[in-house]
Amino acid sequence: MLAAPSTNYPNAAVSQPEPQQLVNWMPQTTAKFDYQPLSLALMAETLAEKDKDEIQKIGDERMDRDRETLTKDQKLLLFRNLSRAMALDRMMMRIIRAGRMTGFYHEGGLALAPGTAAGTFLHKDDILWPHYRGHGIAHTLAKGVDVKRYVAEHMGRQAGCCKGRSSYHFSFPGDHVFGSSGNIGANFGVCVGYGLAAKYKSSGQIVMNCSGDGSYGEGRCHEAMLMTANWKLPVIFWCEANGMMQHTSMKEAFPGPDISILAAGYGIPALIVDGQDVFACGEAALTALAHVRAGGGPFFVECKTLRAQEHSVGGVNYEGPIARDPELMQEWKANRDPLKLAGTRLIQEGLITQEGIETIRGEAELEADEMEAFSEASPKAMPSIEELLSAVYAA
Numbered sequence: 001m002l003a004a005p006s007t008n009y010p011n012a013a014v015s016q017p018e019p020q021q022l023v024n025w026m027p028q029t030t031a032k033f034d035y036q037p038l039s040l041a042l043m044a045e046t047l048a049e050k051d052k053d054e055i056q057k058i059g060d061e062r063m064d065r066d067r068e069t070l071t072k073d074q075k076l077l078l079f080r081n082l083s084r085a086m087a088l089d090r091m092m093m094r095i096i097r098a099g100r101m102t103g104f105y106h107e108g109g110l111a112l113a114p115g116t117a118a119g120t121f122l123h124k125d126d127i128l129w130p131h132y133r134g135h136g137i138a139h140t141l142a143k144g145v146d147v148k149r150y151v152a153e154h155m156g157r158q159a160g161c162c163k164g165r166s167s168y169h170f171s172f173p174g175d176h177v178f179g180s181s182g183n184i185g186a187n188f189g190v191c192v193g194y195g196l197a198a199k200y201k202s203s204g205q206i207v208m209n210c211s212g213d214g215s216y217g218e219g220r221c222h223e224a225m226l227m228t229a230n231w232k233l234p235v236i237f238w239c240e241a242n243g244m245m246q247h248t249s250m251k252e253a254f255p256g257p258d259i260s261i262l263a264a265g266y267g268i269p270a271l272i273v274d275g276q277d278v279f280a281c282g283e284a285a286l287t288a289l290a291h292v293r294a295g296g297g298p299f300f301v302e303c304k305t306l307r308a309q310e311h312s313v314g315g316v317n318y319e320g321p322i323a324r325d326p327e328l329m330q331e332w333k334a335n336r337d338p339l340k341l342a343g344t345r346l347i348q349e350g351l352i353t354q355e356g357i358e359t360i361r362g363e364a365e366l367e368a369d370e371m372e373a374f375s376e377a378s379p380k381a382m383p384s385i386e387e388l389l390s391a392v393y394a395a
C-alpha cells in the first residue's frame with residue numbers, strides 16, 4: 001500500500017514551475033487571430049467573412065428548418081418596442097443624472113435592439129432572464145410586462161416591484177422574468193434549471209437566457225451548454241456581444257472574433273446577426289424560438305452590438321489603460337443608432353410614413369414620462385430593520 005503523502009503537494013518543491021515558465025507554457029492563443037480594430041470587429045457587416053460563414057454553416061447544418069422572416073406587423077411591433085425601450089433608457093439617464101436614482105445605471109444606449117428582439121416574440125409563460133445592460137428593460141417591456149413598478153424600484157419607492165429595496169436586482173415571478181444578479185454568469189446555471197423543469201413538466205416553456213459576451217468568460221457557460229445540449233433542453237443562449245466587459249475588450253479576453261463558435265463544440269446551432277439591426281435580431285429570435293419549440297434543443301444567437309459610452313453611469317470609458325475614442329462613439333451614435341436604422345428601413349419598404357414614425361416615438365416618450373410620474377408619486381421606501389430582515393433568506 002502506498003504511504004499517504006505528508007502534504008497535499010508532496011513534490012511541491014520540484015514540480016512547481018516558476019511564474020515565467022507558466023507564461024511560456026500557456027498556448028499563445030491571441031496570436032493566432034489577426035484582430036481588426038475594435039470598431040470594425042464589432043460591426044456585423046465587417047466581420048471576418050470566413051468566421052461569419054463558418055458559424056452560419058455550423059448553425060445551418062444543425063438546423064432542420066429555414067430561417068424565419070418577419071411580417072409587416074412583426075416589424076412594426078419591433079420598431080414600437082425599440083422606441084419604448086430607448087425612451088425609457090433616456091428617462092432613466094435623466095433620473096440618475098438628477099441624483100434621483102438609488103444605485104447604478106448601466107446605460108443601454110445603442111445596444112437595445114437585441115434585448116427588444118429577445119423579448120418581443122416570447123409567450124407569456126416563457127421564461128426570460130434579461131441581460132442587465134439597460135437593466136433589462138428592453139427585454140422585459142417587450143415581453144409585455146408593465147415595468148412602471150421597476151422604474152419605481154430604481155427610485156427606491158414603496159411602489160417598486162421589490163418595495164424599493166433592490167435597485168435593479170429585480171424579478172417579476174408572475175411574468176416569469178428573473179434576474180438580474182450582480183454575479184456575471186449567474187444566468188447560466190439557473191437557466192439550465194428552468195429548462196430542465198420545463199422539459200420535466202412538459203410545460204412547453206422556453207427559456208430566453210440573455211447575457212453579454214463577457215459572461216462567456218465564466219466556466220459556467222460551458223456546463224450550461226453541455227447540459228442543455230445533452231438533454232435537449234429548451235434554452236436559447238442569447239448573447240449581446242458589445243466587444244467590451246467593463247474596461248476589458250473581448251479581443252484581450254477571447255481568442256477569436258465570435259463568441260458563438262463556442263456553441264459548435266456542443267453541437268448547438270448558432271446564428272450571428274447585426275445587433276444594430278432590430279429586424280435581423282427579430283428574425284434570429286423567431287428562428288431560435290421555432291427550433292427550440294419544435295424540440296430541437298438549445299440554440300445560440302450572437303448579436304454584434306455597440307457600447308458607445310462608459311460601462312456604468314459616472315465611470316470612465318476606458319479600454320485597459322486607454323480612453324476609448326470619443327469620436328468613434330459619436331460616429332456610432334450618428335450612424336449606428338438602431339432606431340434610426342429601423343425607421344429608415346420601414347420607410348424604404350413602404351411600411352410606414354415619417355408621420356407614423358413620429359407618432360410611435362411620441363407615444364413612447366409619453367409612456368416613459370408617465371412611468372416617471374407614477375414613481376415620483378410613490379413615497380420613499382423607509383423599511384424598518386424588521387421589514388428588511390423579513391426579506392433576508394440567508395446570512
Ligand SMILES: Cc1ncc(C[n+]2csc(CCOP(=O)(O)OP(=O)(O)O)c2C)c(N)n1
Binds near residue numbers: 133
Ligand atoms: C463573476 C463576476 N465577475 C466580474 C464582475 C464585474 N463585472 C460587472 S459587469 C462586468 C462586465 C460584463 O460584461 P458583459 O457581460 O459583456 O456585459 P456588458 O456590460 O458588456 O453589456 C464585469 C466584469 C461581476 N459582477 N461578476
